[in-house]
Amino acid sequence: NAGVTQTPKFRVLKTGQSMTLLCAQDMNHEYMYWYRQDPGMGLRLIHYSVGEGTTAKGEVPDGYNVSRLKKQNFLLGLESAAPSQTSVYFCASGRDRDTGELFFGEGSRLTVL
Amino acid sequence: QQPVQSPQAVILREGEDAVINCSSSKALYSVHWYRQKHGEAPVFLMILLKGGEQKGHDKISASFNEKKQQSSLYLTASQLSYSGTYFCGTETAHDYKLSFGAGTTVTVRA
Numbered sequence: 605n606a607g608v609t610q611t612p613k614f615r616v617l618k619t620g621q622s623m624t625l626l627c628a629q630d631m632n633h634e635y636m637y638w639y640r641q642d643p644g645m646g647l648r649l650i651h652y653s654v655g656e657g658t659t660a661k662g663e664v665p666d667g668y669n670v671s672r673l674k675k676q677n678f679l680l681g682l683e684s685a686a687p688s689q690t691s692v693y694f695c696a697s698g699r700d701r702d703t704g705e706l707f708f709g710e711g712s713r714l715t716v717l
Numbered sequence: 718q719q720p721v722q723s724p725q726a727v728i729l730r731e732g733e734d735a736v737i738n739c740s741s742s743k744a745l746y747s748v749h750w751y752r753q754k755h756g757e758a759p760v761f762l763m764i765l766l767k768g769g770e771q772k773g774h775d776k777i778s779a780s781f782n783e784k785k786q787q788s789s790l791y792l793t794a795s796q797l798s799y800s801g802t803y804f805c806g807t808e809t810a811h812d813y814k815l816s817f818g819a820g821t822t823v824t825v826r827a
Binding site: 644646647652702703705 | 722746758764806808812815
């Protein structure tokens with residue numbers, strides 16, 4: 605069981621370039637989330653999804669887009685990367701809100717020059 | 718809106734106790750607690766639901782005051798393995814956003 609897999613794990617971009625982070629889970633979870641983690645700011649929610657075909661904005665959605673075309677995959681896109689988007693990105697998935705447990709991927713470290 | 722955690726950091730000797738607090742300005746449906754070791758992903762500790770009971774996980778327990786929209790995490794007789802950053806996450810009844818606080822860094826020394 606792989607759990608939650610994020611690709612790529614590391615990436616360096618130049619300002620203005622675009623990229624997509626892929627999150628894949630094999631636990632048949634309905635809920636999926638994208639967070640970014642910056643020193644001193646904890647985990648901030650970018651976008652989330654409560655099921656296949658659904659997405660919703662989190663606390664810091666600007667500059668990011670997401671898609672959940674398949675239940676097991678949640679894609680995070682940066683259309684025009686900015687240095688402020690340098691961060692560690694975590695994807696997480698969960699079965700239902702009452703069970704609560706989120707399973708996190710290992711994180712993707714993105715640097716924008 | 719992110720919940721507010723306090724303190725930002727705490728240093729303990731093995732065997733000492735500590736309390737981490739989490740508060741929100743919104744009416745909460747649930748409070749979650751996670752621990753993250755350096756360089757690793759956060760790991761689930763427990764969830765407290767509105768109307769639910771106080772939870773425990775080994776010598777780590779938590780409470781949820783629904784009237785005050787506050788939760789506290791209790792580290793009892795701390796062990797070296799308790800070191801890490803603890804995050805509370807909160808969810809309201811109206812959406813499925815799980816928002817985390819800025820974290821509390823716990824260092825347990827021998």
